[in-house]
Amino acid sequence: MARQIRIALRNCGVIDPERIEDYISRDGYMALATVLTELSPEAVIEILKKSGLRGRGGGGFPAGLKWEITRKVQADQKYVVCNADEGDPGAFMDRSILEGDPHAVLEAMTINGYCTGASKGLIYIRAEYPLAVERLKTAMKQSREMGLLGNNILQTGFNFDIDIRYGAGAFVCGEETALIHSMEGLRGEPTVKPPFPSVEGYLKKPTNVNNVETFANVPVIINKGWEWFASIGTEKSKGTKVFALAGKINNVGLVEVPMGTTLREVIYEIGGGIQGGKEFKAAQTGGPSGGCLTKKHLDTPIDYDNLIAAGSMMGSGGLIVMDEDDCMVAIAKFYLGFTVEESCGKCSPCRIGNKRLFELLEKITQGNGTMEDIDKLRNLSTVIKDTSLCGLGQSSPNPVLSTIENFIGEYHEHVKDKKCRSKVCKSMMQYLVVPEKCIGCTLCARNCPVNAISGERKQVHLIDQEKCIKCGACMEKCKFNAIIIN
Amino acid sequence: MAKIKLSEKKIQELKDVCKAFNNEKGELINVLHKAQSLFGYLPAELQEIIAKELNVSVAHVYGVVTFYSFFTMQPKGIHPVSICLGTACYVRGAEKVLEEFKRQLKIQVGETTPDGKFSLSCLRCVGACGLAPVVLVGEKVYGRVAPDGVADIIAEYNT
Numbered sequence: 334m335a336r337q338i339r340i341a342l343r344n345c346g347v348i349d350p351e352r353i354e355d356y357i358s359r360d361g362y363m364a365l366a367t368v369l370t371e372l373s374p375e376a377v378i379e380i381l382k383k384s385g386l387r388g389r390g391g392g393g394f395p396a397g398l399k400w401e402i403t404r405k406v407q408a409d410q411k412y413v414v415c416n417a418d419e420g421d422p423g424a425f426m427d428r429s430i431l432e433g434d435p436h437a438v439l440e441a442m443t444i445n446g447y448c449t450g451a452s453k454g455l456i457y458i459r460a461e462y463p464l465a466v467e468r469l470k471t472a473m474k475q476s477r478e479m480g481l482l483g484n485n486i487l488q489t490g491f492n493f494d495i496d497i498r499y500g501a502g503a504f505v506c507g508e509e510t511a512l513i514h515s516m517e518g519l520r521g522e523p524t525v526k527p528p529f530p531s532v533e534g535y536l537k538k539p540t541n542v543n544n545v546e547t548f549a550n551v552p553v554i555i556n557k558g559w560e561w562f563a564s565i566g567t568e569k570s571k572g573t574k575v576f577a578l579a580g581k582i583n584n585v586g587l588v589e590v591p592m593g594t595t596l597r598e599v600i601y602e603i604g605g606g607i608q609g610g611k612e613f614k615a616a617q618t619g620g621p622s623g624g625c626l627t628k629k630h631l632d633t634p635i636d637y638d639n640l641i642a643a644g645s646m647m648g649s650g651g652l653i654v655m656d657e658d659d660c661m662v663a664i665a666k667f668y669l670g671f672t673v674e675e676s677c678g679k680c681s682p683c684r685i686g687n688k689r690l691f692e693l694l695e696k697i698t699q700g701n702g703t704m705e706d707i708d709k710l711r712n713l714s715t716v717i718k719d720t721s722l723c724g725l726g727q728s729s730p731n732p733v734l735s736t737i738e739n740f741i742g743e744y745h746e747h748v749k750d751k752k753c754r755s756k757v758c759k760s761m762m763q764y765l766v767v768p769e770k771c772i773g774c775t776l777c778a779r780n781c782p783v784n785a786i787s788g789e790r791k792q793v794h795l796i797d798q799e800k801c802i803k804c805g806a807c808m809e810k811c812k813f814n815a816i817i818i819n
Numbered sequence: 820m821a822k823i824k825l826s827e828k829k830i831q832e833l834k835d836v837c838k839a840f841n842n843e844k845g846e847l848i849n850v851l852h853k854a855q856s857l858f859g860y861l862p863a864e865l866q867e868i869i870a871k872e873l874n875v876s877v878a879h880v881y882g883v884v885t886f887y888s889f890f891t892m893q894p895k896g897i898h899p900v901s902i903c904l905g906t907a908c909y910v911r912g913a914e915k916v917l918e919e920f921k922r923q924l925k926i927q928v929g930e931t932t933p934d935g936k937f938s939l940s941c942l943r944c945v946g947a948c949g950l951a952p953v954v955l956v957g958e959k960v961y962g963r964v965a966p967d968g969v970a971d972i973i974a975e976y977n978t
């Protein structure tokens with residue numbers, strides 16, 4: 334039986350997040366005390382490096398290494414930034430941590446400040462998370478009162494304080510250079526890396542950007558030792574990962590599992606299987622930047638490298654489960670629609686290329702696609718990936734490529750047979766009256782919003798396919814199951 | 820940009836907001852958040868005042884306002900209806916719910932009903948994916964909304 338291990342979520346739902354005493358009673362701020370009184374910054378960085386902790390915001394960059402790089406840059410002022418933008422639609426891990434255990438993030442940011450030589454921390458949080466903001470504010474007030482934040486922390490002479498900055502609804506602002514520009518009051522457009530934020534970030538000063546979940550792991554690693562942390566997970570991905578299970582799964586919600594747990598364990602043992610006993614079709618990880626995992630990946634151990642090898646990526650931890658009723662071409666179109674809306678527009682491959690991808694997908698879902706269009710999708714995807722400026726454009730074609738790779742049959746059906754087996758793509762469906770079942774009650778005709786149904790009382794009715802907008806109202810209303818989808 | 824006339828009092832309020840952020844241009848986004856929560860939206864005249872107070876060009880302010888989807892230059896309805904079209908909600912049928920709201924309110928996304936009561940917008944994930952599909956009316960969250968539950972939600976606000 335697959336086990337959940339709670340490291341990042343250790344306190345969520347366990348403590349009262351508005352009481353610092355609760356946090357302290359569970360070893361809270363113990364790591365900070367150890368670090369400030371017993372360890373040199375180098376020693377802490379060494380512990381993190383040995384623990385193998387990698388960034389949980391998507392990229393999987395080794396956390397200890399990032400801290401070290403930021404530390405080594407000479408500057409009069411440095412910053413610590415917590416990325417709480419959580420833009421992947423369908424993911425809410427960071428929100429839960431901030432709402433359920435805000436002190437863990439504050440503690441880790443302070444430790445980071447000590448290690449990198451920064452005296453100021455900033456939390457960049459989505460405006461859509463008002464409760465998380467409130468909890469953070471309460472937590473900061475409490476820790477200042479107790480001398481755990483602010484000047485002369487724990488009477489060691491170390492100064493560090495934290496401020497909150499708000500996002501304003503732009504997915505691309507989760508990308509670290511865009512995030513920094515947004516914090517500076519500018520449009521959240523990414524810039525080319527290098528320079529990396531660790532070298533030149535907020536107000537051109539070295540800035541260590543880490544994700545919420547990455548930070549939440551840090552105090553535990555200090556308290557329990559890197560050996561303990563490194564003993565969990567796979568060779569190159571240590572510790573646990575929090576996933577937000579959503580979609581057609583019985584137990585939706587957050588799970589935290591050791592790296593290396595298989596998709597099957599997550600979906601069937603922890604997630605309780607697919608809703609309504611339907612058949613598993615695919616799971617999307619990595620959100621709009623990721624790809625889908627299919628039946629053949631059910632037994633692959635989930636870690637950073639295996640997911641990339643499978644054509645997807647870890648991403649921030651959204652895991653959307655899809656069943657036989659989901660059309661993979663429509664899913665690809667859905668993600669592209671998201672990308673088109675969220676592209677910042679700075680570079681043309683992403684701004685224009687994704688739009689063309691979307692249009693091609695639209696053409697296919699409307700039943701007008703050709704085999705050539707599938708090739709075009711492939712080629713254009715590769716170009717966009719290779720030539721876009723930031724991670725958004727570089728990964729936005731992934732849902733297209735991965736659905737083509739894994740579900741080419743469905744693409745062919747849409748194109749050649751003009752058929753959508755999941756009955757999602759409306760243009761390919763026909764609502765038909767089954768003459769044997771229709772008793773001529775007129776109910777459907779009265780409910781059709783566009784008057785597409787004709788027929789006299791007690792006569793078999795007929796749907797005018799030209800007029801029908803495929804709303805499904807007639808089918809819902811018919812008491813005799815006389816209307817079917819072809 | 821359509822012009823509206825702001826009263827002296829409102830203008831002063833806005834200037835106070837800017838001042839609270841030290842008229843610092845780096846605080847533009849915070850100022851806009853505050854201004855939008857005070858006025859409901861960010862019409863051109865408001866942006867001009869903010870630009871002057873923070874000593875940046877109006878184009879800069881406009882550029883920022885239009886970049887972020889949270890900021891709006893259109894007044895919202897008294898009861899702003901937002902439908903989550905995030906992935907979790909999408910696979911659980913959010914599109915059908917949206918269609919139903921459009922049909923019943925007789926407006927498109929981004930519009931407000933003629934009586935000013937409802938406006939319709941979409942958003943991407945409010946972090947309540949477990950309750951998908953999710954609809955927000957003002958601050959109130961409705962979970963597991965089905966198309967045939969739409970009428971009831973609207974009725975709640977139509978008294």
Ligand SMILES: Cc1cc2nc3c(=O)[nH]c(=O)nc-3n(C[C@H](O)[C@H](O)[C@H](O)COP(=O)(O)O)c2cc1C
Nearest residue numbers: 388389390416419420507508509543544547724725
């Ligand atoms: C388009 C795009 C969106 C991103 N969104 C987020 C996000 O919402 N949260 C996050 O922590 N990182 C996000 N990232 C990754 C950040 O750029 C950055 O790598 C991360 O915050 C570093 O922290 P970590 O090393 O602790 O993961 C995004 C990257 C890209 C390219």
Ligand code: SF4
Nearest residue numbers: 677679680683723726
């Ligand atoms: S890849 Fe897309 S999001 Fe990134 S900078 Fe270019 S246009 Fe903007």
Ligand code: SF4
Nearest residue numbers: 781801802804805807
């Ligand atoms: S699906 Fe809708 S539009 Fe088409 S016939 Fe039935 S009720 Fe009319």
Ligand code: FES
Nearest residue numbers: 903905908945948
């Ligand atoms: S996708 Fe709708 S709340 Fe997350």
